[in-house]
Amino acid sequence: MTKPLFGFFICLSLFAGFQASDAASPIEELFEQRIRSVVVIEFFVEREIDRRPLIVNGVVLDDEGLILLPENSVPNWVPVNKLKEFKAYIPGDPEVFTAEYLGSDRSYGRHFVRVEESLIPRLVPISEYKVGEPLLGQAIWGIGIAAKDLDFMPFFMRAEVSTIQPLPELIGFATYEVASPGALVFSDGGSMVGWASTPLNMERILTIEGKRYKAYMKIPDQTSTFYIASEWMETVSDPPESPDSYDASFIGTVGLNALNDEVAEHMGLADQSAIAVSEILNDSPAKKAGLQERDIITSLDGESFNRYVPRRVVVSYFEQEIAKRNIGDVLNIGVLRNGEPLDVEVTIESHPKLARQADRRYFESIGLTIREFVVTDRISLGMPSNEDDEPGVIVNFVKTNSNAYTAGVKSGDLIKEIEGEAVSSFSQVVSKLEEILEMTDRKDFVILVGRRSETSVLRISLE
Template sequence: MKLSLNRSTALLPAFSRISLAIGLAGMLAFSGPSMAAAQQHKQVPYAAALAPGAPVSFADLIEEISPAVVSINVETHEEAPDAQLPEGMDQLPEQFREFFRRQQPGRNGKPRAREGRALGSGFLISREGYVVTNNHVIENASKITVAMQDGREFEAEMIGKDKLTDLAVLKIKDDKDFPFVSFAEDINLRVGDWVVAVGNPFGLGGTATAGIVSATGREIGRGAYDFIQIDASINRGNSGGPAFDLYGNVVGVNSQILSPTGGNIGIGFAIPARVASKVTKELIDKGSVTRGYLGVNIQSIDQDLADSEGLKAREGALVAKVIKDSPAKKAGFKTGDIVLKLDGKSIEDSRDLTRKVGELFVGHKAKFLVLRNGKRKTLTVTIGKRPDNLGETGTPEATTSNVDEFGMELGSLSQEDRDRLDLEEDRGILVERVEAGKTAFKKGIRAGNALLAAGSTDLNSPADFERAVNEARKAGRKAIRILVQNRNGQLFTALRLDETKSKKD
């Protein structure tokens, strides 16, 4: 059943004794996780606090939530890749090749399967025995065993996993009712709030640590989802375990640590409850996660790009490429569009757009406010299903990039150049040379790149580029947006006009 403390009898006497001992009046009694029958009442935290000061004790909280936290033991089985002969051996006669194959470890020259074990943590979210943990804990598992706080062990089966968020859901193979905890809903987690982490570090079993929220919205790598940073001690084996608030609600799923040695240095990262709750529900219902798909390559906007478009701030996401036959293509998206809003909600950057689109249901008709050639336009898109082979963000890395005044020598593109760049479009001019240390070089433009557009002008000759720069200056632009094609694909950058103008003056 759901864990809950008796508000009137379990806490009040204990806190009364504390009040007498320290000679303070007005100590409050705080409660535990809410039950369905008690949800009409306002929640108060487990831990009593001196005002100001740290909680007197986390004992009541930890005693109440610990039965729902489990240790996860995983046995892994991976087929080893076929043995590879040393380079050049494939030129030997077959009988010699067979001889060398037989020298490889394993039977008949076939490599042995790799067996291994892994440890992690998890927590129950229903009385039926559904367990949340990290995907990396149970990856390649052939057998999963869940150990309870009281020593009982149960075999568990995989229900679903999601590599993008590093979450997985297991189901204990037993019909018993299990203690469980709940995700915090609509919580406004702030830097400085207390958190308690419970897990199985280094296989020691149930271990509790406490700390505060060090940061929220922490971006790690190029993933679309952000993390909560906490300083509660997290070590190897804590992965998949819960981070609780003082009400006994799960505010995060411990996932990663930052450490040069592998041990705790006070920098841990948890998947926010908002993300974990949605993903785990979908894994339980369908066994997988379906995400919305727009079909564009996007990048964030730096200050130069913002100036080139006349934007007051670095806001929105810039469309670097529209994928063929994608929902975006069908809806009329064009390369160079800047997405400012999605269904009325402002877009901060490329990561924000990726996250918001991913949270949309397939088939949802979304309204995108875009900036195109200085004018705002609304596009309605029927959201598609995100392909499984798409990268974490589906966006190129944004590099920042700036006619001869920028340090470039421009020329015409040959068919060989177009083939080398995999350029199917008719437009484009060749960057023949870039002077080291000049503006274009500093912005990442290199010899061999192609410039496809400057501002809203397609480029078919170096004269087109010069004309576009002059028009941008007449319009009072501080920078001009450039669409660059290199071997990695298309990417927007902006070349500043005010810097080169001042140098010439």
């Protein structure tokens, strides 16, 4: 996450202000105390040939050093063992503390970190604060965090509540940027009203030498949106048993699209939102329950969907409702099939392996990482989702100018054959490649990869 100098200027001007005043204002006192609930976490994503640093803000959940990070703060495609060297900082203090990654929660994908014990006395858990309901037009303030070279200096930000919308979780929008993502938002009285969310893309028109350009801009380290504290606090769960454990709910519907108003009205669903299902994964709970492609989902557990603004929010709502349920729970899904209403009972199962959990192996001598094929690859590669064989392994990484690269192997390719022999399972490919790479007299070998609708025969040199 970049922290531009912009933040620095705001800081300087604010600090100048602080110095000019004679005594601490009530807000300043609150600020000094509230920043003790925000921690900056730094870690690396280790890749085949490099490491990428990431810096995110989190909040203190308890008095044992448990920190909550936003759902998008840790890239979800990275295997947990590639997340390295978690460190914690107190805003405004260069001292480095160690931290440990604990994993993400099954419903919202937020991440947990625990900081070292020596840091705990300097932190204040958010449970110490009164939770307030922000009102339209109300003045709110939040904590901004500057860049690393400024020691993550905390700074004060202020705005007013512009609107509050269910998307589907309640999101507050402020009139200006009011906090750094992952930091906190308060009322003037000191009640906690929100947890700062991701910055919005703001549409702007740029005029350069008389030419107009449409541009989307956002300040990456400041945001005007925040989760409403009262609702958010209720959804904060405990960290998972282990960092890699993942038992998210799964039903196997693919390509969910909200119906637009005209279509909904045409189908007799005038006052509500509804969802079209594009595909159903084979062997999934939805398939077993008899849900079909092109069914229109209209209700969940007997309750028709609300009409959300924008309409597509209904898809997030549906997905989130599934995510909140437990494995084994039965969902009663109301659908419209060829105009006829019917109910389908779907039993939630545990989510199949994700790409980041898939087995993978880097073959350094040829510069190639292969990864086990997972169900979601079917969707990302645009393959029919109603097949259930394992069609090969995925090329996850190709090192530039390596032998694999020169041969024309590309990241995302599906390896279907090695040396003319069809391969499907990951272990089969690994042992085959190991065998080939161990041979000292081999000059080259040949793989068959699938790429879009075509295949390619590629010769990988071993010289």
